[in-house]
Amino acid sequence: MCTVPGMSIGHTLLGLLESGPRHGYDLKRAFDEKFGHDRPLHYGQVYSTMSRLLKNGLVEVEGVEPGEGPERKRYAITEAGITDVRRWLATPEKPEPYLQSTLYTKVVLALLTNRNAAEILDTQRSEHLRMMRILTDRKRKGDLADQLICDHALFHLEADLRWLELTAARLDKLAAEVAR
Amino acid sequence: MSGEGGHLPDRAKSRAWGRSRDLGMGVRFAFTGGREGWVRAVLTAVGVGLGVALLLLTAAIPNAMGMRDDREEARHDIGLVFHQENAETKQSDRTVVVANSDTQYQGKEVRGRLMEPEGPRAPVPPGVEKLPAEGEMLVSPALAELLKSDGGKLLVERLPYRVVGTIGESGLIGSRELAYIAGVDGLAKRINGSTVGRIERFGNPEDQPGRSMDPVLLLLVLVVLVVLLMPVGVFIATAVRFGGERRDRRLAALRLVGSDSRMTRRIAAGEALAGSFLGLAFGTLFFLMGRELAASVEVFGISVFPDYLTPTPALALLIAVAIPASAVLVTLFALRGVVIEPLGVVRSTKPARRRLWWRLLLPLGGLALLLPMIGQGADNGPFNEYQVTGGVVLLLVGVTALLPWLVEAVVARMGSGSVAWQLAVRRLQLSSGSAARMVNGIAVAVAGAIALQMLFAGADSAYTEVTGKDVTRANMEVGLPDGSRVSAAVKDFEQTKGVSEALGLSSVSVGDRRKDPESSVGMTVGTCASLREMAKISSCRDGDVFMTESPEDPTALTMVKPGRTLWVEPSYSGEDPGAEIPWTPPGEVKKVAERADSLRPSLSGLLVTRAALPAKVEPLLYSSVYLRLDPSVPDATDRVLNTAAAFDPLTDAWVWESTSRSGEYQSIRTGLFVGSACVLVLIGASLLVSQLEQLRERRKLLSALVAFGTRRRTLSLSVLWQTAIPIALGLVLSSVVGLTLGAVLLRMTNIPVSVDWASVLSMTGIGAGVVCLVTALSLPPLLRMMRPDGLRTE
Amino acid sequence: MMPAGSLLAATDLRKAYGPTTALDGAEFSIHPGEVVAVMGPSGSGKSTLLHCLAGIVTPDSGSILYNDREMADMTDAERSALRRSEFGFVFQFGQLVPELTCVENVALPLRLNGISRKEAERAALSWMQRLEVDDLKGKRPGEVSGGQGQRVAVARALVTNPRVLFADEPTGALDSLNGERVMELFTEAARSTNAAVVLVTHEARVAAYSDREIVVRDGRSRDMERIV
Incomplete structure (x- = not known):
C-alpha cells in the first residue's frame, strides 16, 4: 500500500508548496517524509510532475540556485495552484477500495495548509454513505446474488467509513504529529 | 494454596483455612459497599436484634414469674391458707399479730400490713430486719418515692406513720410494688381470722404444689409471645435476604475471577453470619436496655426487678447458636433455586405451580391442635402449653404458607383494567412469590394482633359483667x-x-x-x-x-x-x-x-x-x-x-365499678397495639428496601416507558397496585386467620365469641397505612429514576 | 434558519449535564416521510439530540419547532401526550416490559392513549403481522430472541401511526442479518405511513437506510446534504 497514485502526486506537491516556495529536492524529501514511507518518490517523478504543473500555470520558478542539476530550481505555487488544491481537497473521492492513501494525503495536506481536515472526512463519509444507500437500495430490490454482491461492497465501504470515523477521532493527534 | 499438595493433613488444613477465608470474605462484604451496604447491614442487624431481644425476654419470663411466686410465698402471712386455725394461734413471745390494711391509691393497689409483735422473738417478714415500732413504718422504694412526690400528699395523710426504712427487695415481688409495713398497738383484740390474725412465722406453712397460673392468663402470655415473635421471625428471614440481588451479582463477579460455587455459597453464608452476629450484639443491647426499662414499667399490675429477667443460660446459648445458624440456612435456602454463573445469575427454571394441599395442612393442623381444648379453660384445668403454642404457631405459619398460593391464584385470575393495573398484575403474575414474601411479615403480624385483640376484648368484657354494681346509685x-x-x-x-x-x-x-x-x-x-x-x-x-x-x-x-x-x-x-x-x-x-x-x-x-x-x-x-x-x-x-x-x-x-379490670386490659391492648404497629413499621422498612432494590433494577425500563409518553401517574399507580394487591390479599387472609384464631381462643376460655371490629379495622388499617407509606416513600426515588438519564446508554 | 416545510426542526440547541457539554449549538430539521440518520462518535451528543428533539430532555437553550409549535412552550404533560400520540420510539434494548406479553407490549402506547384493550390489541396484532412477529403474541419478551424482540419494539413504535419515529441504535444489540431485517421492515413501514424517522446510529450500514445523514461532533451538528 501507501504509494500515492500518479494522478494525485501533482496535487500533493502543490499542497506542499502552499506553505512556502521550495526546491525540488526539498519537495521530494518533504513528500517522502509525510507520504512516501516505504516507497520514496523518484527524482524523475518530481521533475516531470513539476514541469507539467509549470506548463499548466499552477507553479512558477522563483529562482535558480547556482550549481549543477535541475534540483536547484526553487518552485512557488500560483493563485491558480491554490485554487486547484482547494478544489481537489473538497471533492470527495469516488468510493473504492484502498482509498485511504489518497484520503490520508488529503487530510495531511489539509492539516499542513491549515484547512479544515474534518470537513474532508465528513464530505468523504457523505459520499460513501451515498454509495451505500444506492447499494442498499439495489440490494433491497435485487435477488440473492445481487444481495450478496452488494453486501460485499457494503462491507468494504463500511470498513472505509470506520476508518474515516477513526481518523476523524484522531485528527488532533495527527495535526500535532504533522506540525512537527 | 500450598504448593505441596501431597500430604493429606496439609491439604485438610489448607481447605479449612480456605473455608474460613471464604467466610471472612463474606463478612467483609457485608460491611463494605458504601452507604447502601451499611444501611443494609444495620437494617438486618436491627431486625435480627429485635428478634433476639424478644427471644431473650421470652427466655427470661419463666424465671421472672418463678421469682415472683417464690417471693410471694415467702412473705405469706394471713389469708385464705390460715383461716380459722390462724385465729387460734396462742399468744407467745414468738408471735406477731398481722392485719391486712391493703388500700388503693390513685387506682393502684397498695399492699398494707399492720403488725404488732408480741415478744422479742416475733418473726419478721422477708426484706425486713426489724419490725417497725408503733407509729412507724417501712415502705417499698416505689412507695417511698410516691410519698415524697407531690402526687403522694393524700397518701401521706392516709398513712399516719413515720417512715423509718425501706422494705428490702426480698420482701417485694416487683420493682414498682407499693407496699408498707406499719407498727401498731392493740391489734390482738381485733383478731378475726380473716383480715387480722396471729402468726408464728411468715411463708407458706406447707410446701404447696406450685400454684399454676390462671389458665386464661397463661394463654394470653403464650399467645402474646407467639404473636410478637412470629412476625419477627418472618422479618429475620426477610432481613437476611436484604440486598440479595446485588449480592448475587457480586457473587457472579467472584465466580468470574475463579471461585467455585461452593466458595460463593460460603461467602454468602459469611455475609449472613456477619449480619446475624451484629444482630445478636444489637439484640443483647436491646435486651439489656429493655431489662432496665422493665424495672420502671408495670404491666397488669406486675412489675419485675431487672435481675429477675435473666434468661436461663441454656436458652440464651440456644439463641446465640440458633440465630446465626438459621440466618445461614435461610440464605442457603434462598440460594437453592439460584445458579450463580460467572457471567451472571441464573434463576432455576420456572418453579412448579404452588400446591394448595400441604399449605392447607399447616393451619388445619393448628386448628386440630387447638379445637380439642375448647371449653377447657375456665374451670376445667390448665391448657397444655405446648399444644397451645404449637397450634397458634401452625395457624400463623399457615398464613405464610397460604399467602403465596393465594397471591398466585388470585393474581392469575385478575384481568383487564387500566394500564397501571395491567403492569402491576402482570408483574405480580411473574413474581408472585417475592411479592408474597414481602408481605408475609405484615400478614402474620396482623393475623396475630387481630386474634389477640379479640381475646383481650373478650376477656375484658367477660371480666366486666360480673360486678353488677350500679355506679349511678353509689360510687x-x-x-x-x-x-x-x-x-x-x-x-x-x-x-x-x-x-x-x-x-x-x-x-x-x-x-x-x-x-x-x-x-x-x-x-x-x-x-x-x-x-x-x-x-x-x-x-x-x-x-x-x-x-x-x-x-x-x-x-x-x-x-x-x-x-x-x-x-x-x-x-x-x-x-x-x-x-x-x-x-x-x-x-x-x-x-x-x-x-x-x-x-x-x-x-x-x-x-x-x-x-x-x-x-x-x-x-x-x-x-x-x-x-x-x-x-x-x-x-x-x-x-x-x-x-x-x-x-x-x-x-x-x-x-364501685361497672367495668372491673377494664383499665388494665385497656393498657395491655394499647401496648399490644403499639407493639404490633412497631413490628409493622419495621416490616414496612424492609418492604421499602426491597421495593427500591426492585425499582433500581428496572431503571432503564422506567426511563423508556416515560420516553414514549407514559404518564408518571400511571407508573406510580402501578407501583402502588403492585404493593397494594398482595397486601390486600395478605390482610384479607390474615383477617380470616386472625378471626378464626381469636374465635377458637375465646371458645377455649369459654368466653362468648364476639368480633372486635374496631381492632380488626385498626390493625388492617395500619397494615394498609404501611403500604401507602412505603409507596409514598418510594415515589421520590421512582420519579428520579424515571428521568431520561436512565436512557443514556453508558 | 429553518428549511421550509420541515416537520421537526431545531436551531442552536445547547445542553450541558453538569460540567459536560452534550450539545453546543446543534441544528436539525426533518420533513415528513424523510429518514435522517444522526451519526457521530460515541459521546458526541447524538442521543442527547434525539432526547431533546423528542421532548424527553429540555435543552438549556435553543428552539425546537414541531409542526410550527415551540416545544419549550409546552408543559411536561403536553410533551408527554405528544410522545404518546405523535411520536414513536425504538431503543437499543430494555424497552419492552418483561412482564407483559409481546402483544400487550405493542398495544401499550395505544392503551396509554386511552384506547380499549381489545381494540388496542387488535391494532397491535396487525402491526406485528407486518413485522412478521405475530406468532409471538402470547410470549413474554424474555422468551423471544433479540431480533424478534426488536421487531416487537418496532411494531410498538409504529402502532400509534406516529408522525415522527425516533430510533436510538435500534440494531445495536443485533447481528448484521437481524439488524438489516429490522431496519428494512422499519424503514419500509415508516415510508408507507409517511412518518419522519430520526435514526441515531454509529453503524454505516444502518445509516445507509436513511435519506441523508447528520453528523454530530463535539455537540455540533453538520447537515451533510446541504454542504455537498
Missing part, C-alpha cells in the same frame, strides 16, 4: 369493722371533700325463735333517708318498720305478725351461740315495694329504722356506708379512703 362502699359506729362514720364522710352524699346501712338477721329458728330474715337498718334507697317508702319516721313484698320469698310475711317476739341473732346448735336478743316489732309493719335500683338489690326482708331496735342490737350490726361522690372532685376516692383509714385503719373500702 363507693365502705365496710365498717365496728358496725355500731355507723352514724359517726356517716358524719365523718359527709364532711369529706368530694362526697355529695353518705348513707349508712347496717344489717343483722332475725329469726322466729331464740334457738334454731324455723325461719329467719335479714333486717336492714338505717335512717329513713337511707332506707328510701332500697324501697319506695312514702312516709317514714324514726321508729317505723317496713317489710318488702317479695312474692318469691314470703318468709317475712309469714314470720312477722303484730306483737310477735322475734330474736335478733338466734343461736344454731353446733355453732357458737348468737346474741339472742328479743325484739318485738312495733304495731304496724308497712308493706313497701322494693326499688328497682335498690342499693342492695333483691334483698327481701325487714327495713328497720334505728329507733325501732333496742340499743343492745347495735354491736351486732354489720355496717356499711354508701357514698356518692362529686365527679368534679378528681381525688374524691382517695379522700374517702383517707377518711376511712382515719376512722379505722381496718375499714374495708371499695370503689
